[in-house]
Amino acid sequence: MTHHRPPTPADPADHPGHPARTDPAALRGPLTARLDAPARAWLDRALDEAAGPPGTHGPLSVWEPRLAEAGRRCGTEHADAARVLILHAARADTAALDRVYRQGTADERRAVLHALPHLVPGPDALHLVQDALRTNDTRLVAAALGPYGARHLDPHDWRHAVLKCLFTGVPVDEITDLGRRAHGDTELARMLGAYADERTAAGRPVPGDLHRVLALTVPPPADGTGIDGKET
Structure with a gap:
């Protein structure tokens, strides 16, 4: 009961x-x-x-x-x-x-x-995060990208984890410190653009969250007003 x-x-x-x-x-x-x-x-x-x-x-x-x-x-x-x-x-x-x-x-x-x-x-338990990211269980993937993963995943693994969220449907709101880690990440921007191009070429929709993350990768203007008036 x-x-x-x-x-x-x-x-x-x-x-x-x-x-x-x-x-x-x-x-x-x-x-x-x-x-x-x-x-x-x-x-x-x-x-x-x-x-x-x-x-x-x-x-x-x-x-x-x-x-x-x-x-x-x-x-x-x-x-x-x-x-x-x-x-x-x-x-x-x-x-x-x-x-x-x-x-x-x-x-x-x-x-x-x-x-x-x-x-x-x-980082002694990072292998557990990495194991979860290799699964197709979206709830484990989301949990792996909590505060511990945000703190200890290296840039390469973290970028691929973000992409995995996009193609498995895990909301990017589940990713702890997304804005901080994505900020100014030109390699992540390149990967997102390539993924969007692949989806478009295959006649498939581009996840809306992709555009949200892509916007976060762009550094704000020098005057600090943000990206096209959007919050980052």
Whole structure:
């Protein structure tokens, strides 16, 4: 049975923060406000387990099975946030994150990607981002281009990830720091132009998001007024 309380217009937690972009300390309150009593109790237990002394269930840490339960216990719409909170409470290191990612479902893998900016300060987990970008799962691709990917992907891989979003239909709004990284990137502009030409030559529509990204690659005029009056 899924335990979650549907939002109401008066609910202050109707729009909880994105789990990759919101500090876990600020994520828990809005999440628990949206859960019913059984789900809140389950989450509290799971977080206590994760924060406690290390334990094992066979080869797994005691908290790892809770990641698989999160969707059933908290509702699928809240599972990402619950999983990120559990990973954060457990202070999961790169080895644990790698294990959860490799052994988990697509939903658990996405939660690992969301948790990376909270748990891994350097590029040690970049291989997980790169793995997600090789998949055809658009939700994993979007999660891979969150704050951690924005911080650590090199320009070559990042440009190709942007193109992958365009041809798989991932909205470019999902790409963290798109404006900053695309700004003045003439190589990205060249790649976008080539992709647009290929689509046009094949009689296929050019994704509208392509023009948005292309505009971001152009440096603003020296007077700082922007690109043709558009915000960047």
